[in-house]
Amino acid sequence: MRPLTDEETKTMFEKLSKYIGENIKLLVDRPDGVYCFRLHNDRVYYMSEKILKLATNVARDKLVSVGTCFGKFTKTGKFRLHITALDFLAPYAKFKVWVKPGTEQSFLYGNHVLKSGLGRITENTNQYQGVVVYSMADVPLGFGVAAKTTQECRRMDPMSIVVFHQADVGEFIRNEDTLT
Amino acid sequence: MGRKLDPTNQVKKGPGRKSRKQKGAETELSKFITAEESEPKRRTSRARKRAVKRAHDPKKTKDLPEPTPLKGFTDENKDWLKPAKRKRKIDTPESEDDSDEMWEQEEEEEDEVEKVGTKQGKKAVAAKIAQKEEEDDEEDDMVDDYGAAEESSGEEAEGGSDEEELLPIERAAKKEKKIKEAMGIGSDDDDDSEDEEAVKRDDEDADEEDAIQTNIEEMDKFRLPGEEELAKESVIPLDLQSIHHRIKENVDVLTHFAAKREEGKGRGEYISLLRSDLCTYYSYNDFLMEKLMDIFPVSELIDFLEANEIQRPVTIRTNTLKTRRRDLAQALINRGVNLDPLGKWSKVGLVIFDSSVPIGATPEYLAGHYMLQGASSLLPVMALSPQEGECVLDMSSAPGGKTTYIAQLMRNTGTIVANDANAERLKSVVGNIHRLGVTNAVICNYDGRQFPKVMGGFDRVLLDAPCSGTGVIAKDPAVKTSKDEADILRAAHLQKELLLSAIDSVNADSATGGYLIYCTCSIMVEENEWVVDYALKKRNVKLVPAGLDFGTEGFTRFQERRFHPSLRLTRRFYPHSHNMDGFFVAKLKKFSNSVPATEMEQDEDKTETSESVAVAGSPNQKPSKNKTSKIPEKAAVSPKGQTNGAGAKKPPNIQAKGQKVQPTGPKKAKMAKMDVKNVNEGEANASESCKTEGSRFEKKHEKNRKSPMKKKNRLGKNKFNKLKKVLQKEWNGD
Numbered sequence: 040m041r042p043l044t045d046e047e048t049k050t051m052f053e054k055l056s057k058y059i060g061e062n063i064k065l066l067v068d069r070p071d072g073v074y075c076f077r078l079h080n081d082r083v084y085y086m087s088e089k090i091l092k093l094a095t096n097v098a099r100d101k102l103v104s105v106g107t108c109f110g111k112f113t114k115t116g117k118f119r120l121h122i123t124a125l126d127f128l129a130p131y132a133k134f135k136v137w138v139k140p141g142t143e144q145s146f147l148y149g150n151h152v153l154k155s156g157l158g159r160i161t162e163n164t165n166q167y168q169g170v171v172v173y174s175m176a177d178v179p180l181g182f183g184v185a186a187k188t189t190q191e192c193r194r195m196d197p198m199s200i201v202v203f204h205q206a207d208v209g210e211f212i213r214n215e216d217t218l219t
Numbered sequence: 220m221g222r223k224l225d226p227t228n229q230v231k232k233g234p235g236r237k238s239r240k241q242k243g244a245e246t247e248l249s250k251f252i253t254a255e256e257s258e259p260k261r262r263t264s265r266a267r268k269r270a271v272k273r274a275h276d277p278k279k280t281k282d283l284p285e286p287t288p289l290k291g292f293t294d295e296n297k298d299w300l301k302p303a304k305r306k307r308k309i310d311t312p313e314s315e316d317d318s319d320e321m322w323e324q325e326e327e328e329e330d331e332v333e334k335v336g337t338k339q340g341k342k343a344v345a346a347k348i349a350q351k352e353e354e355d356d357e358e359d360d361m362v363d364d365y366g367a368a369e370e371s372s373g374e375e376a377e378g379g380s381d382e383e384e385l386l387p388i389e390r391a392a393k394k395e396k397k398i399k400e401a402m403g404i405g406s407d408d409d410d411d412s413e414d415e416e417a418v419k420r421d422d423e424d425a426d427e428e429d430a431i432q433t434n435i436e437e438m439d440k441f442r443l444p445g446e447e448e449l450a451k452e453s454v455i456p457l458d459l460q461s462i463h464h465r466i467k468e469n470v471d472v473l474t475h476f477a478a479k480r481e482e483g484k485g486r487g488e489y490i491s492l493l494r495s496d497l498c499t500y501y502s503y504n505d506f507l508m509e510k511l512m513d514i515f516p517v518s519e520l521i522d523f524l525e526a527n528e529i530q531r532p533v534t535i536r537t538n539t540l541k542t543r544r545r546d547l548a549q550a551l552i553n554r555g556v557n558l559d560p561l562g563k564w565s566k567v568g569l570v571i572f573d574s575s576v577p578i579g580a581t582p583e584y585l586a587g588h589y590m591l592q593g594a595s596s597l598l599p600v601m602a603l604s605p606q607e608g609e610c611v612l613d614m615s616s617a618p619g620g621k622t623t624y625i626a627q628l629m630r631n632t633g634t635i636v637a638n639d640a641n642a643e644r645l646k647s648v649v650g651n652i653h654r655l656g657v658t659n660a661v662i663c664n665y666d667g668r669q670f671p672k673v674m675g676g677f678d679r680v681l682l683d684a685p686c687s688g689t690g691v692i693a694k695d696p697a698v699k700t701s702k703d704e705a706d707i708l709r710a711a712h713l714q715k716e717l718l719l720s721a722i723d724s725v726n727a728d729s730a731t732g733g734y735l736i737y738c739t740c741s742i743m744v745e746e747n748e749w750v751v752d753y754a755l756k757k758r759n760v761k762l763v764p765a766g767l768d769f770g771t772e773g774f775t776r777f778q779e780r781r782f783h784p785s786l787r788l789t790r791r792f793y794p795h796s797h798n799m800d801g802f803f804v805a806k807l808k809k810f811s812n813s814v815p816a817t818e819m820e821q822d823e824d825k826t827e828t829s830e831s832v833a834v835a836g837s838p839n840q841k842p843s844k845n846k847t848s849k850i851p852e853k854a855a856v857s858p859k860g861q862t863n864g865a866g867a868k869k870p871p872n873i874q875a876k877g878q879k880v881q882p883t884g885p886k887k888a889k890m891a892k893m894d895v896k897n898v899n900e901g902e903a904n905a906s907e908s909c910k911t912e913g914s915r916f917e918k919k920h921e922k923n924r925k926s927p928m929k930k931k932n933r934l935g936k937n938k939f940n941k942l943k944k945v946l947q948k949e950w951n952g953d
Contacts, residue, residue, distance in 0.1 A: 087659070093610070093634050094661045096674040103642075103662040104649050123653040143582050176550065178586045208585035208654070215650040 040079040040094065040102065051076070051083060051109070051118045055128075057169035058120075058182060062131035082111045082219060083118070085127065104219045122181060122206040123218060125171075129179035132171035134161045136185070136202050143174050146181065147209040152202035154195050164189045170202060181207030441468035442481050443488055462500050466521070469493045473517045493517070497524065503699045507689070510707075510743060513778060519795070526795035527692040533571040533578060534561055535589045536597060536620070538655045539627050542588045544569065550583050564769065565597055567627075587654040592620040595690075595792055595799040599681060599738040600624040602765040602790075602806050606731050608633045609678040614667045614721055617644035619651035621683060626657040635660045636674070640667060668716050671723035678732030682721040684714040684750075686741035690801020693794060711745045715753050722758045727809040735760070735807045740800055742791065744777045747803040751789060752782040759811035762788045765804050770797065773805070 043051065055063055066085070067074065073088040079102060086094070086106025094105045107127065110120040120128075138146055142156025158175050164185045171182045183202045192201050211218070444452070457465075472479040473489055480489075490512070498508050501524045515523055535558075537544040544560075544567060551558055555575035561568025569589075571578055578584070579591055605611050605625050616622045616637035626635055637652070639645050642664050652660050665673055667682070687710050688698050718737055727733045737754075739746050751773075754760060762785040773789030775782050789805040 085658075090634050090659060090661055093636065093674065097661065097663045097665075098673075101664050101673075103645050103664050104652070105661050107658050108649075108653065126653075126656045126658070147582060147585060174582060178582060178588075180582065180586065208582075208587075211585055211587075211650050211654045212580065216646050218646070218653065219649045 040077050040084075040099065040105070043076055043078050043083065046116075047078065047083075047112065047118075048076070050112075050116065054110075054118045054120060058128050058133070058171065059131040060133045062133070065131060066127060076109070077105065078112075079105065080219070082121075083109045085109050085124075108219055120182070120206065121218065122208060122210045125179055125182065125206070125208065128182060129171050129173075132182075134164045134168050134170045134185070135173055136160050136164075136170045136183075137173045137175055137177075138180070140175060143180065146172060146204065147207050149204055149207060149209065149213070151186075151200040151204045152183070153197065154192065154199050154201050155197035157192065157201050160185075160189055160192060160201070162189055166191075169205075172202060172207070179208075181205070181209075441465075441472050441479070443484055443492060456499070459500060462496050466493065466496050466500060469496065470517050470521060501528070501699070504701075504703070506703050507699065510689075514742060514744065522795040523793060526793075526798075527696075530693055531593065531794065531798065531800060534592060534594045535569050535571060535578070536592045536624060537567040537569065537589050538587055538623070539567060540631060540656050541586070542583075547583065547588050550588070551581070554581055554583075561594055564767075565594070565601075567624075568594060568597060570594075585654070587656055590620055590623060590651065590655060592624075593800050595740070595802040596620055596683075597624065598767055598770075598790075598792065598802060599683060599736045599804050600628065602738075602767055602804050603679055603681050603734065603736045604766060605629050605633075605679055609729075609732055610634045610636075610676070612636045612638065612670070612677040612680045612721075612724055614638055614670065614680060614682045614717065614724075615640065615685060616662075616683075617641060617648050619648035621681060622648065622660065623651055623655045623657055625681065626652075626655070626659060629659070631657060631659050633659060636677070637662045638665055638667060638670070640665070668720050670720045675724045676726040676729075677724050678726065678729040678734075680721045680725050680735045682717055682735065682737050684710075684717050684737065684739050684746075686710050686714065686739040686746050687743060688740055690740040690742045690792075690794070690803075692801075694800070707743055707745050710741070711743075711750060714739070714746055714750045718750055718754045719757060722754060722760055722807070722809060723814070725809045727759070727812045733809050734763070735809065736765075737805045737807065739803050742793065742801040742803065744774055744780070747791070747805070748774050748777065748782050748786050748789065749780065751786060751805045751807070754807070755783050755785075757815070758809070759813065759815060760807045760809045762786065763806050763808045764788050765790050765806040767804065770804070773803070 052063055055066075059066075074085065075088065075091065077084050077086065077091065079099075084105045084107065090106055094102060107123060108121055109124040109127070110118055112118055136152065137158040137160070138152055139156050139158045142152060145156065146152055152172065161170070164170065166185060166188050168185045169182060170185050172180045174180055181204070183205045186200045186203055187195060195201070469489055469492060473486070473493065476486060476489075480486075494505070494508050494512060497503065497520075498505055503511075503524075511523065512520060537547050548558060548569060551569075551574075556578065557572040557574065558569045559572065561570050583589060584591075600621050603611075603625065605628050607629050609629065610633055611625055611629070613622045613625060613635065617639040619637065622635060622637045629635070635657070637648055637660050639648060645662060645664055648662055652662065663673070687702050687707055688695060689702070692698050721735055721737070725733055725735050737751060741747065751762070755762070762783075765788065767790050770790035770792045772787040773782075773791055775784050775786050786805075789803065792799055792802040792804075794801055
């Protein structure tokens with residue numbers, strides 16, 4: 040376990056800012072203690088200082104997970120967000136998409152969101168903007184990338200994709216083995 | 220293109236191979252089922268025929284009660300089956316007839332024949348009573364119930380489908396009414412008891428009347444099968460129905476042993492028969508059944524075994540980190556789930572009765588609003604009652620149900636260390652912890668036994684020890700046959716090791732905590748009370764009330780074993796009495812961080828005792844004395860008391876990391892104390908430590924000496940010579 044290098048921090052923050060914008064600083068400066076990012080096994084974990092101290096007791100090969108896993112660095116140096124980060128993305132998300140109850144299940148199985156399943160969408164969403172997907176009952180279901188702007192969404196045919204799927208909470212079951 | 224159209228490679232349309240196969244099986248099954256179902260139909264048609272005959276000739280049918288009970292008769296048998304003397308009814312059909320159920324009850328036949336004599340006496344009495352009423356037909360109802368049962372069933376068939384749907388108890392009531400009518404209102408009390416018997420018999424199983432018929436003869440008094448019968452049984456095993464019946468009878472005898480026992484037969488014989496019957500009926504292995512019989516009284520045992528055959532209700536726990544129980548219940552009800560609160564004792568549990576959607580894959584589940592968790596696994600966490608801001612260790616955490624419950628009770632404050640020895644199972648812990656939004660957990664993959672070395676000083680520790688799983692037989696029926704003595708003892712050994720290291724990881728000086736929960740999903744005494752009792756002897760811990768207001772108390776005595784009286788503070792949960800998995804929960808409080816000297820050391824350091832008594836007398840030691848007096852065992856052994864005192868005197872400098880409990884702790888503490896005490900004792904201590912060293916050397920020597928001694932079979936040269944001398948002496952003496 041080690042702190043992130045500048046390069047890594049930059050890559051990761053760029054990625055995060057696509058979803059939560061300048062709210063990143065709320066993640067780092069928290070009123071309830073010092074929180075930090077640490078890299079372990081190519082994965083980035085977000086934890087409080089207290090847990091960090093405790094985790095230093097554990098040998099590297101015996102440590103499985105600390106705090107919350109945000110995502111991992113691929114072999115090519117890109118950062119990929121995991122669904123486990125949803126707990127921290129959802130409250131700070133700038134752009135949101137709500138899906139209709141019928142589409143929930145389809146999205147949770149890893150499909151894109153079609154226009155027909157789109158319940159609501161934040162105004163002024165740009166194309167390729169990172170969005171968090173909610174159910175109509177305001178339960179966060181995952182996140183993705185807007186395929187079209189809000190304006191375009193209004194006059195599209197029902198079967199076209201409006202949100203590209205990136206991660207959904209169904210992965211807790213589907214990809215349980217690769218979460219860490 | 221052309222290749223794609225190749226007719227030989229054509230893809231078949233319609234349902235695949237597998238589905239067709241299943242269909243085939245289905246049709247086969249349906250054939251099988253119809254074959255079985257046709258049986259009662261046949262009977263009813265015959266009954267109908269009989270009814271027609273009766274309608275033609277009412278007088279004659281009244282003389283025709285006997286053929287009804289045995290179903291295998293054809294019309295050819297009719298003439299001899301119409302007995303002139305009704306009193307021979309049992310002998311004749313059984314000795315001559317080879318109807319289709321005869322082969323089923325070969326074993327019991329012998330009993331029955333023997334019993335006919337007594338039966339007939341009784342029958343004669345019954346017949347007399349009946350003659351008073353001049354009702355030939357109803358006589359059978361009194362003598363033997365099944366005639367009536369057949370009769371009524373026949374009538375029901377005539378009556379139509381709605382009558383056939385009568386519950387057994389209703390049918391019994393009806394029959395009782397009929398008998399009363401026949402007997403007149405002033406019927407005497409001995410037939411009353413028979414009525415009761417009739418009701419009981421009907422309750423057993425109305426559908427399988429055949430099987431009941433076979434058992435009726437031995438109804439009055441249960442007797443143990445003789446040797447030849449047992450031998451026969453070993454060749455042709457009894458059918459389950461009669462075994463079930465025999466179990467019932469046997470239990471009845473065992474519960475009223477003095478009144479119902481057979482002369483000259485001991486309880487042991489009944490018990491061993493019961494055990495073998497239970498093993499066959501519920502398919503357990505002998506070992507486990509014996510263990511269970513030791514734990515439960517006979518009547519409770521049957522309940523337990525029956526409870527193991529049915530699944531426990533599905534329960535879920537609300538994740539209060541993300542939602543409230545009311546909201547969750549509403550959301551699930553909207554999805555078509557039928558649920559109810561778990562019970563008064565839990566504010567987060569819900570019971571699922573039935574559901575139109577898979578309960579483990581709803582969007583609410585995936586969003587982490589609840590966790591599928593057995594009711595029993597809520598209990599240890601409730602007993603642990605972790606406080607906010609504490610540092611808690613869950614020693615064997617997979618799959619994370621209890622861990623997340625701990626986090627939820629702590630509201631994501633403090634820290635949780637979730638450990639498990641199995642890396643594969645830890646993946647589910649990671650998944651669940653992230654899904655439920657727990658952010659304060661460290662997940663690591665150590666063997667629990669290494670634990671105080673990795674980190675110690677926890678405020679609370681939860682040890683859900685690996686066990687034989689005898690409490691969750693309903694979940695995993697393989698346990699019934701796969702466990703033996705060695706498995707249990709192996710588990711117990713591991714549990715003892717884990718419990719000691721768990722105790723060592725607790726920080727006794729914690730302001731809020733210092734508690735430890737030990738729980739297993741086993742009901743074996745070896746894995747529960749025995750392990751806790753062992754820990755009480757080995758470490759400075761005491762049992763405290765678990766804070767669970769239900770559950771049965773733990774054993775303080777079991778067979779030849781006597782446990783510490785405080786073990787009644789532990790709690791046991793059983794599937795049959797609490798409708799949750801079998802479980803054991805013990806809450807321990809650690810009152811000193813020092814580790815008492817092991818017994819071996821104590822034996823060696825006998826000289827220490829006098830000195831330690833002197834030390835205990837000093838005013839410094841008073842608190843320690845109080846502490847030790849709480850546990851009488853500990854107080855009895857003075858060196859332990861001394862170590863306790865040392866522990867109390869030690870400044871509370873134990874930190875979250877790297878608190879090491881050295882095996883030499885007491886000795887070090889002693890040395891520290893000696894600085895305060897006078898020099899004389901210091902000298903004594905020095906000399907004593909020398910002694911201990913000496914003794915250690917001695918031990919080594921002993922070891923060296925021992926190792927050749929192990930080869931007892933080989934005679935040494937000296938021994939051989941000695942033996943030779945002795946023999947020679949003997950020869951001379953002779």
